Amino acid sequence: MGVKPLSPFDLSIAACLLIVLGLLSRRLKLGLEKQLAVSALRTTVQLLLIGQVLRVLFAHASxxxxxxxxxxxxxxxxxxxxxxxxxxxxxxxxxxxxxxxxxxxxxxxxxxxxxxxxxxxxxxxxxxxxxxxxxxxxxxxxxxxxxxxxxxxxxxxxxxxxxxxxxxxxxxxxxxxxxxxxxxxxxxxxxxxxxxxxxxxxxxxxxxxxxxxxxxxxxxxxxxxxxxxxxxxxxxxxxxxxxxxxxxxxxxxxxxxxxxxxxxxx
Amino acid sequence: MNDLQVSDLFFQSRGPYTFRIAPGQVAGLQGASGSGKTLLLRAISDLDPHQGQVRLGDMAREQVPAPIWRKTVAMLPAESFWWFDAVGDHFQVPVQDIEGTLQQLGFEPDVLCWEVSRLSTGEKQRLAIVRLLQNNPRALLLDESTASLDAANIECTETLLLDYCRLQQVPLLWVSHDPQQLERVADDQFYLESDGTLQGVRGGRHGR
Structure with missing residues (x-):
């Protein structure tokens, strides 16, 4: 049994949760919305990048x-x-x-x-x-x-x-x-x-x-x-x-x- | 019998300081607050980086490891700090070696079983003197050491320290805010100006 692949649409549903959290944070004046956005963006970009690197790496195991x-x-x-x-x-x-x-x-x-x-x-x-x-x-x-x-x-x-x-x-x-x-x-x-x-x-x-x-x-x-x-x-x-x-x-x-x-x- | 020789001591753009304290002699040091009295003592006990030489008799400070130097040329800070729960844990020598000192400062030997948290500031300071003397130092540097004591305790503390100084023939540098105390205890007096220069004072109270 392989893993069921996630589509970008699936991930954007999860991202909506973060947007709701960000709105709440602004409403409650937690001041975390900017950090939250930056961190969420970092996690996406960094993981996508490392995914590409690993793909290449696994193909050429040196x-x-x-x-x-x-x-x-x-x-x-x-x-x-x-x-x-x-x-x-x-x-x-x-x-x-x-x-x-x-x-x-x-x-x-x-x-x-x-x-x-x-x-x-x-x-x-x-x-x-x-x-x-x-x-x-x-x-x-x-x-x-x-x-x-x-x-x-x-x-x-x-x-x-x-x-x-x-x-x-x-x-x-x-x-x-x-x-x-x-x-x-x-x-x-x-x-x-x-x-x-x-x-x-x-x-x-x-x-x-x-x-x-x-x-x-x-x-x-x-x-x-x-x-x-x-x-x-x-x-x-x-x-x-x-x-x-x-x-x-x-x-x-x-x-x-x-x-x-x-x-x-x- | 060793004298304490400080030559060309220079630190934090202060100095150079050169002076000598003979064995069994007390040098009193006064000065404006912020003039660097504590810094001077810290430099002598090698707690801060500095230039210049300090010798005790024919022992140059660089010749011995710093912990040995600090045991030999012992500094007593204005405030005492304790790190174990019980008083006695801070002493490494057998109780009979310090019993006399304890009694002179008004303590029974069972003070060693007391908890540090129960001590008053003055009790801590007097016990800090006992703790310092257990290392059997060959020179003493006192930094406002009686500031937290009442009159009766100041007297027995002064007597104890002066006796130690005379009997053991150790040089003693006594920093105090109290001119009368220095009149009582000091053989020579110095004054540290606020710009960091060291002046000799000949007898009597200094006019500043």
Whole structure:
């Protein structure tokens, strides 16, 4: 059983719902109608574009092509991590830090999954590699941006407390251990919660898609379990390395708290 | 016995500052608010980037890791901060090592079991002194350290800090808004002008 194709007319019916929502938002003075329109437009254009790219990619499964697409995805995810920070590292170092952490975690986890667990021939078969990496990057990006934001915000608020600890002879890493732990937790809680609720409260998106696409529910479920584990591991490793790198950036070689490395986004 | 030598200290377009505090001597520092007294202490304890040298005896600051330097040349900020729930968790030494200090400041050893949230500002500040002295510092930098205390507590705090300074022969830099306090405690006095220049004061209250 194949998936029933959607016509542009079908999609425009769904779009009407958004128009109603936009009108309501204006009526209630939520001020969201512009954002709603832009986001809806972005989702349409971006997904149509990636559809075209994937169509070409699946037709010519070359490693170079897969790597190129992955790098673009990584760069965009890195930009997104930066954009979500209220106080971000100055210059390109914040982008590098987020991107580096995502690279370490998402790419290594994706590689293990593709080469060892799924073990297609070739291992980089784009039908598997690109969606898998996409899901990993998306979730790791969320986790890393949440925890970085939490860490910089808490440090900003508690700078006097942290400096008090430095004055008593603690290193930067010791003085921020608890703040770092909290930040790591806040980055990992969403995926832990969604693992706990999976199947009971919500049917995860990928599994829903597979079932709609005609896979047997049990096959879809097994893939979903795999994805959940990969996402949890990828997010966890990504958050940990981001926090480690961020601590190193925010303290200099004399263990001084350098909040001047941060700039406010507003 | 080590003196504290500050030479050509320069930070945030202030300075250069050069002075020396002998072992067992108290240097009092006054100044207009915003003149950079706290910044000066922060630079000496290496909490802010700066240029210039600071030495304690023959130990140059660059020779030791920053946490060791800050334990040795210890700064007490105007406001104290606490991060664990219980007072005692902030102390790493056995209770008998700090019992005497606690008693001098009017605490029984069971204060270590108290919750920090129950402490008054003044109690926190006095306990912060005990917390600072547990590291056995070889120089002290006090930044308005008695501002939150009442008269009786100011007296026992001054006595404790002066005794520590004399007995251990450590140099002490005492920043205060209160000219009378500096009259009582300081051997030498300095005044930090609002433009950041440091003036020596010879005895008596400074006229500004």
């Amino acid at each position: 490693l170079a092509f897969v790597v190129a697409i992955s790098m673009i995805m990584l760069a965009v995810a890195g930009r997104e991590v930066m954009a979500r920070q209220h106080r971000r590292l100055r210059g390109s170092q914040g982008w590098l830090l987020g991107t580096g952490s995502m690279f370490i975690s998402s790419f290594s986890v994706a590689f293990i999954a593709l080469a060892v667990i799924i073990a297609n021939d070739p291992w980089y078969t784009p039908q598997y590699a690109i969606p898998l990496l996409g899901m990993l990057l998306g979730n790791t990006m969320n986790g890393i941006s949440l925890s970085m934001d939490r860490m910089t915000e808490t440090l900003w608020q508690q700078r006097q407390l942290v400096e008090q600890r430095l004055l008593l002879g603690e290193t930067g890493s010791e003085a921020t251990a608890e703040i770092r732990r909290q930040a790591m937790r806040s980055g990992m809680i969403p995926i832990i919660n969604s693992m706990a609720a999976a199947g009971l409260v919500s049917l995860p998106g990928m599994m829903t898609g597979q079932i709609l696409g005609g896979s047997s529910p049990m096959d879809a479920v097994k893939y979903q379990i795999l994805i959940m584990f990969l996402i949890a591991a990828g997010t966890g490793f990504g958050v940990m390395s981001a926090m480690w790198l961020l601590t190193r950036k925010l303290f200099d070689d004399r263990d001084r708290l350098r909040l001047d490395q941060l700039q406010s986004s507003s």
